[in-house]
Amino acid sequence: MKRPCVLFGLLIVEVALFTILSGHQFNSFSDLTHYFRTYFADLITQATPTLILGFGMTLVLMAGGIDLSVGSTVALISCVMSSFSPGGNFWFTAIPAGLAVAMSAGALNGLMIARLDVPPIIATLGTMIFYRGLCFVVMGDLEKSPFLEIPGYDFFGKFKGATCLLGIIFLFGGTYSARSVWRREILMIGGNRVAARFATIPVEARIWQIYILMGLLAFVAALAFTGRNGSLSASSLTGLELHVIVAVVLGGTKVQGGAGSLVGTFFGVLFIAVLDEGLRGAAIWGRQNLPFKISHIEYILLGLLLVGGVALNNYLSRKKLAE
Amino acid sequence: MTRGVRRRLAFLLAGNILLLLAIWLLLKQGSSFSDVLLRSAPDIAPVALAGFALTGIIFTGAIDLSIASALALAGTTFGSLVTHHLPPLPAFFGCLLSAWVIMTFNGFLVSRTSIPAIILTLAGLPFYRGLALILADVTVPNFSGNVSVVSEAYHLPGKQLAGLFLSLGAIAAVLFDGYSKQARLWLSLGNSPEACNLMGLNPKRIQFSAFVVGGIFFSLAVLVYVTRVQAIEPARMALGFELQVVAAVILGGTNIFGGEGSYLGTLLGAIFLYLVSQLLIYAGASAYLQDAITGAIILLIIGIDCALHRPAKLMEELA
Numbered sequence A: 001m002k003r004p005c006v007l008f009g010l011l012i013v014e015v016a017l018f019t020i021l022s023g024h025q026f027n028s029f030s031d032l033t034h035y036f037r038t039y040f041a042d043l044i045t046q047a048t049p050t051l052i053l054g055f056g057m058t059l060v061l062m063a064g065g066i067d068l069s070v071g072s073t074v075a076l077i078s079c080v081m082s083s084f085s086p087g088g089n090f091w092f093t094a095i096p097a098g099l100a101v102a103m104s105a106g107a108l109n110g111l112m113i114a115r116l117d118v119p120p121i122i123a124t125l126g127t128m129i130f131y132r133g134l135c136f137v138v139m140g141d142l143e144k145s146p147f148l149e150i151p152g153y154d155f156f157g158k159f160k161g162a163t164c165l166l167g168i169i170f171l172f173g174g175t176y177s178a179r180s181v182w183r184r185e186i187l188m189i190g191g192n193r194v195a196a197r198f199a200t201i202p203v204e205a206r207i208w209q210i211y212i213l214m215g216l217l218a219f220v221a222a223l224a225f226t227g228r229n230g231s232l233s234a235s236s237l238t239g240l241e242l243h244v245i246v247a248v249v250l251g252g253t254k255v256q257g258g259a260g261s262l263v264g265t266f267f268g269v270l271f272i273a274v275l276d277e278g279l280r281g282a283a284i285w286g287r288q289n290l291p292f293k294i295s296h297i298e299y300i301l302l303g304l305l306l307v308g309g310v311a312l313n314n315y316l317s318r319k320k321l322a323e
Numbered sequence B: 001m002t003r004g005v006r007r008r009l010a011f012l013l014a015g016n017i018l019l020l021l022a023i024w025l026l027l028k029q030g031s032s033f034s035d036v037l038l039r040s041a042p043d044i045a046p047v048a049l050a051g052f053a054l055t056g057i058i059f060t061g062a063i064d065l066s067i068a069s070a071l072a073l074a075g076t077t078f079g080s081l082v083t084h085h086l087p088p089l090p091a092f093f094g095c096l097l098s099a100w101v102i103m104t105f106n107g108f109l110v111s112r113t114s115i116p117a118i119i120l121t122l123a124g125l126p127f128y129r130g131l132a133l134i135l136a137d138v139t140v141p142n143f144s145g146n147v148s149v150v151s152e153a154y155h156l157p158g159k160q161l162a163g164l165f166l167s168l169g170a171i172a173a174v175l176f177d178g179y180s181k182q183a184r185l186w187l188s189l190g191n192s193p194e195a196c197n198l199m200g201l202n203p204k205r206i207q208f209s210a211f212v213v214g215g216i217f218f219s220l221a222v223l224v225y226v227t228r229v230q231a232i233e234p235a236r237m238a239l240g241f242e243l244q245v246v247a248a249v250i251l252g253g254t255n256i257f258g259g260e261g262s263y264l265g266t267l268l269g270a271i272f273l274y275l276v277s278q279l280l281i282y283a284g285a286s287a288y289l290q291d292a293i294t295g296a297i298i299l300l301i302i303g304i305d306c307a308l309h310r311p312a313k314l315m316e317e318l319a
Helices: A002-021 A029-062 A070-082 A090-115 A120-139 A153-157 A159-179 A181-191 A193-198 A203-228 A240-250 A262-281 A283-289 A294-322 B003-026 B033-059 B067-083 B088-112 B117-139 B152-159 B162-179 B181-191 B193-198 B203-228 B241-251 B263-282 B287-318
Strands: none
Touching: A002 A262, A029 A070, A029 A159, A029 A181, A029 A203, A029 A240, A029 A262, A070 A090, A070 A120, A070 A203, A070 A240, A090 A120, A090 A203, A090 B287, A120 B241, A120 B287, A153 A159, A153 A203, A159 A181, A159 A203, A159 A262, A181 A193, A181 A203, A193 A203, A193 B287, A240 A262, A240 A294, A240 B117, A262 A283, A262 A294, A283 A294, A294 B117, B003 B033, B003 B263, B033 B067, B033 B162, B033 B181, B033 B203, B033 B241, B033 B263, B067 B088, B067 B117, B067 B203, B067 B241, B088 B117, B088 B152, B088 B203, B152 B162, B152 B203, B162 B181, B162 B203, B162 B263, B181 B193, B181 B203, B193 B203, B241 B263, B241 B287, B263 B287
């Protein structure tokens, strides 16, 4: 439980830093509390898709896999749903279609990785580009915004809806996975695949299940994303997968598999989301003080955090082993 | 060269000839077949040359996923040199050098740290892209998303000399594959790092040398790619390039887990992928559909290839 506490501390430091950089003035205490209340509500709704995907990615990494295609999958699901006409029928046509796309996208990843034995990173790099290509086939160059015209749909984009989705997934999913044999089997597959096979764990089936689950979570993330951001184009959400992976790694999940923590992921994602939002808020400060756009630093930080996080996790687990 | 690799070469040769035949049949009246062949060199050259770089690296069991971003960074270096009115030759040299340095740096990190190559170079993906954007912001005056290179002198390697670069690179690679000791050392490292170590070889140094030699091929690929386009866009340049290259290498019979493969196969694989995309154009598919179909074909190829290696891998696991 050390990792979440450290991350939480870092999160507070980060929020303070970016609040200063954004140049916000506070006149009274109630002003301050009001600012932070809206800030955190915004942060949670903004980070909901990443949090949901982070949940799935933790399981995927635990099993020794990786999924680079999540960003494209969410985009593809959203694109397919947006091609239906908005209206009352939307719930009975577009939602099942989106669900079907989500399941088949996950199943294709599962097929490549479990059945054909492609290294997960190569397989999902391929599907990442393939699904993005399909997005362009569905959407072309258009930018559509049908989601806000659908009655009741914006529920998913508001704070209440977002916390509902998160609560269901993290509380129920988290408690289930904490107590289940299923999670232990996944951890064992990630830790030592051959041993898992000898222990009569159905390795192939478990890997199928994980990637299909990832597809389903991508569908939920797509609901949260489209409920909040009305407009959508074929190149939406590029680079989302790296945010998710970096967040999960920072949360203490090992990329080699065999160890992971959902609580850590939760704080890891919030850490990245604050960074993302903060760099956007610091744009004015950056324009005055830096010779380049401050948002570009994010790419560099993502790279460094990924390497740093993996190195740290390796170091810690080696230290634990030595003890 | 193992039997599987030889079989793959024969398959690719036959496949390429069949594809050429199909394109010849689909050609409309008025366009000549030799034109089609001449135009192909600038398209094939970057994938094939970068493929040669990656072939050696995959021989050793490592991989470099950051090549597309590295290409963008080297391209941005070239673009900023051009905007500062450097004559073509020094600008080309700067481009070559920066590409080589990036790949060598990757090799240094991969061979010296215990982090898997795949994760390290995955982190390189956003890192080099960010560096490219910052470099463009800092060095190019009034940067607005792209650097356009107007003068024709700067496009010489990409447009006129691409065929020359490709054939020289291919000859060098095939000779290297056939006659050098280093290529075999890479293969042996990919087969078994432990055996390498026990034989008194230095796995780290062998791994590093694969990146250094790969960097030479890669820098040529970058030069051809960068000087072919009219405008250099750091944010969007060469997106998905790494997958094309990996697909060409795997299609060429190189085992993605290392220890098996050939440079000639990579060349034939790159040509095969190019011919497939051309066939789609002549068959009248729309631009978006082409991308999706090419992606599906790449997935199919990688999937089939890995499935073919599966029984051997399972036996190895259980042994």
